[in-house]
Amino acid sequence: MSKVFRRVSVCCFSASDSSAHAGMQADLRTLSDLAVHGCSVVTAITAQNSQRLLQCSASDQASLIAQWQSVAQDLKPVACKVGLLANSDQVKTLATIAGQYSAVWIADPVLQSSTGHNFHSPDFIAAYKQLLPQLDLITPNIPEAAALTGQPINSAEDVICAAKQLQRQGVGAVLIKGGHAIGGGTRSQDYFYSPDKQFWLSSPRQAAANNRGTGCVMASAIAAFISLGKSMADAVVLAYAYVQQGLRAGYAVGQGAGPVLNGGWPKALSDYPEVSEQADYVSPSPFASCDTDSLGLYPVIDSIDWLKKLLAAGVSTIQLRIKNLQGQALSETLNLAIQLGREYKARLFINDHWQLALQLKAYGVHLGQEDIGSADINALRAAGIRLGVSTHSEYEWARAHALRPSYIALGAVFATQTKPAQVIGLDNLQCWAPLLQQRYPVTAIGGINASNIAAVLASGVRSVAVVTAITQAACYRQATQQLLQQMAQA
Numbered sequence: 001m002s003k004v005f006r007r008v009s010v011c012c013f014s015a016s017d018s019s020a021h022a023g024m025q026a027d028l029r030t031l032s033d034l035a036v037h038g039c040s041v042v043t044a045i046t047a048q049n050s051q052r053l054l055q056c057s058a059s060d061q062a063s064l065i066a067q068w069q070s071v072a073q074d075l076k077p078v079a080c081k082v083g084l085l086a087n088s089d090q091v092k093t094l095a096t097i098a099g100q101y102s103a104v105w106i107a108d109p110v111l112q113s114s115t116g117h118n119f120h121s122p123d124f125i126a127a128y129k130q131l132l133p134q135l136d137l138i139t140p141n142i143p144e145a146a147a148l149t150g151q152p153i154n155s156a157e158d159v160i161c162a163a164k165q166l167q168r169q170g171v172g173a174v175l176i177k178g179g180h181a182i183g184g185g186t187r188s189q190d191y192f193y194s195p196d197k198q199f200w201l202s203s204p205r206q207a208a209a210n211n212r213g214t215g216c217v218m219a220s221a222i223a224a225f226i227s228l229g230k231s232m233a234d235a236v237v238l239a240y241a242y243v244q245q246g247l248r249a250g251y252a253v254g255q256g257a258g259p260v261l262n263g264g265w266p267k268a269l270s271d272y273p274e275v276s277e278q279a280d281y282v283s284p285s286p287f288a289s290c291d292t293d294s295l296g297l298y299p300v301i302d303s304i305d306w307l308k309k310l311l312a313a314g315v316s317t318i319q320l321r322i323k324n325l326q327g328q329a330l331s332e333t334l335n336l337a338i339q340l341g342r343e344y345k346a347r348l349f350i351n352d353h354w355q356l357a358l359q360l361k362a363y364g365v366h367l368g369q370e371d372i373g374s375a376d377i378n379a380l381r382a383a384g385i386r387l388g389v390s391t392h393s394e395y396e397w398a399r400a401h402a403l404r405p406s407y408i409a410l411g412a413v414f415a416t417q418t419k420p421a422q423v424i425g426l427d428n429l430q431c432w433a434p435l436l437q438q439r440y441p442v443t444a445i446g447g448i449n450a451s452n453i454a455a456v457l458a459s460g461v462r463s464v465a466v467v468t469a470i471t472q473a474a475c476y477r478q479a480t481q482q483l484l485q486q487m488a489q490a
């Protein structure tokens with residue numbers, strides 16, 4: 001008997017939009033597009049089209065509660081997306097419901113429709129403040145964030161202050177959208193703020209004529225990605241790309257602006273944001289290139305002895321990962337390694353020790369996520385040293401992408417004995433490798449050996465980094481030749 005596959009569901013509290021450009025129709029379309037079951041609590045029925053909103057008729061409280069109870073008891077949504085609430089009583093009811101039902105609660109506070117209707121009154125805002133402590137994420141645009149905080153927002157600093165203030169009012173995390181409005185800039189900039197991560201998401205601004213429903217689609221897509229197991233930061237990065245992709249292919253259907261397209265899981269790297277802690281981020285010039293699309297077999301070793309053996313065995317990309325030396329012993333070892341790398345015309349990357357690598361003019365450095373916050377990235381780039389960056393998630397590789405590195409590493413693909421490492425699995429590798437290879441050489445690392453390398457290469461990744469598959473093999477030469485051969489045959 002085949003196994004029954006049960007989809008997760010997300011419940012949307014939104015208004016019906018008769019034109020289906022935004023509102024409940026856009027929410028359900030987004031969820032369906034991302035293979036999540038969307039269920040609904042209709043908060044109002046609006047009569048609107050691409051040009052104007054003619055009527056908004058609120059659902060009564062009894063209907064709201066009955067719709068929710070029927071959905072909650074049976075479908076047990078893992079996330080709830082709150083869109084248009086038609087009056088302050090509805091907001092208060094939502095605060096009670098969200099306080100009683102454990103799910104990820106995401107609200108896109110619709111205070112004004114893009115067709116001009118205003119839902120923004122003092123008692124509505126006061127009621128919304130009761131809802132804030134129940135929310136895991138709120139996604140206001142700049143005017144909405146200003147209305148909710150009572151503070152004008154005219155600069156990047158104001159955006160950050162507003163996000164902090166909303167968080168102090170009890171929201172788990174805040175995404176403030178539409179930073180381009182601040183400087184009339186050419187980049188689209190959103191700001192994400194949570195207790196453990198704060199970052200800007202930016203990309204060149206699209207002048208898209210068909211842009212209706214972006215707020216609804218963004219919040220629903222975040223809910224969808226979270227219900228599929230993504231972290232909040234990863235879901236926000238994915239939803240940003242989903243909306244950029246949708247804007248690129250938005251379509252006209254009435255007389256006015258049309259909706260964004262629901263185009264499936266975002267697959268073009270150019271739709272993903274550059275993620276940076278800097279508000280005024282501009283894409284830097286790229287790091288020096290590795291002069292190849294594929295780094296091939298990439299052993300990671302910890303001594304000069306291994307370096308000599310593997311260079312002699314014909315390996316052309318290699319990393320020196322030394323964790324147990326310091327002072328003069330470390331700099332002498334790195335110096336010797338860099339000379340050997342030059343002699344063999346190999347791509348030798350130095351792990352961690354970026355200052356010495358800079359001083360000794362290494363071919364390249366490999367840095368982890370923790371290191372890229374503290375390393376002098378601009379000095380490395382200016383010195384022409386190549387940069388490789390470790391990544392384990394959409395947020396992390398979007399952060400690496402903002403640096404324009406020479407390559408990106410994805411892993412750990414499988415569990416590894418070499419170090420405690422987050423496992424990404426083959427599924428993520430299959431999704432991320434083709435996407436990142438649109439611009440960067442990509443290498444996969446973690447638990448890879450002769451018995452599973454074929455499955456790894458089937459993801460499309462063209463380089464594989466290994467430690468123990470070589471260093472703990474009975475015969476390192478044979479193991480290296482076998483891995484090289486398996487890569488050549490893929």
Ligand SMILES: Cc1ncc(COP(=O)(O)OP(=O)(O)O)c(N)n1
Nearest residue numbers: 351366367368369390409443445465
């Ligand atoms: C090719 C490659 N990918 C990932 C890593 C891991 O680097 P990092 O995150 O800096 O962790 P440590 O190696 O320092 O433990 C790597 N070294 N090489």
Ligand SMILES: Cc1ncsc1CCOP(=O)(O)O
Nearest residue numbers: 412416418446447466467468
């Ligand atoms: C350094 C590193 N970074 C992520 S996994 C890993 C170790 C890979 O070692 P092995 O190839 O033996 O699993």
Ligand SMILES: [Mg+2]
Nearest residue numbers: 351352367368
């Ligand atoms: Mg490191």
